[in-house]
Amino acid sequence: MNSNTTEEQVKQKIESLTTLQAGIVFGHEDAWDKLQARLDAKPTRKPFPVFRLAVAAALALAIITIAIMYLQPKQNNTSPDVIATLPNRDSNRSDVMVSPSNHDISIGQDHRSITDSFHSQTSIASAPVKPHHIKSSAPQPISPDPLVQIPQPTTDFVPTPAPTPGPVMKVVHINELGKEQAPVYEFADKDIPHPHVMFKMKVIHINNLMKPINQDDYLREMQNNTAVHFPLFRRPADRQPNDQPRTLFKINLSN
Amino acid sequence: MTEEKAIQGCKKQDRISQKFLYDAYSDGMLMVCVRYVKNLPDAEELMLNGFFSFFRSIDRFVYSGKGSLVAWLKKIMVNECLMFLRKKGALRLVEEEYAGEIPVDGGSLNNINAGEILKMVTALPDGYRTVFNLFAIEGYGHKEIATMLGITEGTSKSQLNKGRAILQQLIKQNGCYYEQ
Incomplete structure (x- = not known):
């Protein structure tokens, strides 16, 4: 600016200006009092956010709990008190009992205790309708190959080789810990031209750890040793002279 | 003390x-x-x-x-x-290109008192006034002003020139003239 001199004059005049000359009424002492009050005021610390901390802790706890629940490996804690009851939906089959025979048990090593206890329980449960025709047999060694574990025929037992989809039976109660009951049994064949009925039983809960099994995966379950088979028998009173009293009762054990 | x-x-x-x-x-x-x-x-x-x-x-x-x-x-x-x-929000200045210095007639401010000059300066728009104050009174350079206000140097110069022009008009209206 050519008018440097002018700007210098502006600067000089402005810098030399006092409030009095500018006609500014300034409450000097009042302003000092305000400033003093601000200087005296201790810096206020914000209160410790207890509520926020509590909420955060609760959330963290909830998340950890959920994570533990979902990340824990599932265990088969089935108690030995495994009881299978048959439905009374179909009169022809509601009276079928579970045989203590272990011919048809095709399970892995983990399921032995279950089936053993099952046998002992079923013996008690079937007391009113004792299958006197059942011949007890010594326990067969469990084959490591699940495909080979199809029950061997005996004089009084003819297993059905494979189940086919059929009508639905009602409830399986497996030990007292199972809160829900499996909604269905399945008969292999509704009309049953032969006395050997394959029951396929869905197990919903075994100690709350079992999930419903897909029946279509039957063979795969067999291969994976996730199925337990029990021979079933009709009541002696309902038996026909030529009726084969046994049938195969299967509990699917899924992981 | x-x-x-x-x-x-x-x-x-x-x-x-x-x-x-x-x-x-x-x-x-x-x-x-x-x-x-x-x-x-x-x-x-x-x-x-x-x-x-x-x-x-x-x-x-x-x-x-x-x-x-x-x-x-x-x-x-x-x-x-x-x-x-x-x-x-008074410092949201529009970016401008510096178009060169506006010729300003020299003048004397002898006949104007400091209070009048202050009124003229404070009568400037916010942007012009701020740049004028920083440059002419505080003695900052355009680069510093640009950094302080977040604008370009060109904008700073442009704002200053426009401020000066207005100030010149106001001084003239008060019957004073710039001297060479």
Whole structure:
């Protein structure tokens, strides 16, 4: 600016200006009092956010709990008190009992205790309708190959080789810990031209750890040793002279 | 009490020393704030904010002779004013290209008193006034002004030129003439 001199004059005049000359009424002492009050005021610390901390802790706890629940490996804690009851939906089959025979048990090593206890329980449960025709047999060694574990025929037992989809039976109660009951049994064949009925039983809960099994995966379950088979028998009173009293009762054990 | 002793007292939070410095410089600092902010209550508040910041941060101040305290205080006040204007949105300046210096007739301000000049400066729009104050009164360069206001150097120069032109008009209206 050519008018440097002018700007210098502006600067000089402005810098030399006092409030009095500018006609500014300034409450000097009042302003000092305000400033003093601000200087005296201790810096206020914000209160410790207890509520926020509590909420955060609760959330963290909830998340950890959920994570533990979902990340824990599932265990088969089935108690030995495994009881299978048959439905009374179909009169022809509601009276079928579970045989203590272990011919048809095709399970892995983990399921032995279950089936053993099952046998002992079923013996008690079937007391009113004792299958006197059942011949007890010594326990067969469990084959490591699940495909080979199809029950061997005996004089009084003819297993059905494979189940086919059929009508639905009602409830399986497996030990007292199972809160829900499996909604269905399945008969292999509704009309049953032969006395050997394959029951396929869905197990919903075994100690709350079992999930419903897909029946279509039957063979795969067999291969994976996730199925337990029990021979079933009709009541002696309902038996026909030529009726084969046994049938195969299967509990699917899924992981 | 000397200035230096007062500063030492302020570092110990001595209220008498603080009052001494306040009494000595509050008027001048209020005038600094008035140049940037038209409204007197706002200027007074900014001046108090400036003194508060000064007393709080006085440990960082190193006294290096007469004038150093005023310069330090002025810097604080200018910063307070710029923050205020920025919050108010008065410093949202449109980017402009510098179109060269506007020729200004020289003139004499002998016939105008300081109060009149202050009124003319404060009559300028916010952007022009701020740049004019920073450049012509505080002595900052365009680069510094651009950094302080977040604008380009060209915008700073352009704002200054336009401010000068308006100021020239106002001075002329008061019957004064620029001298070569």
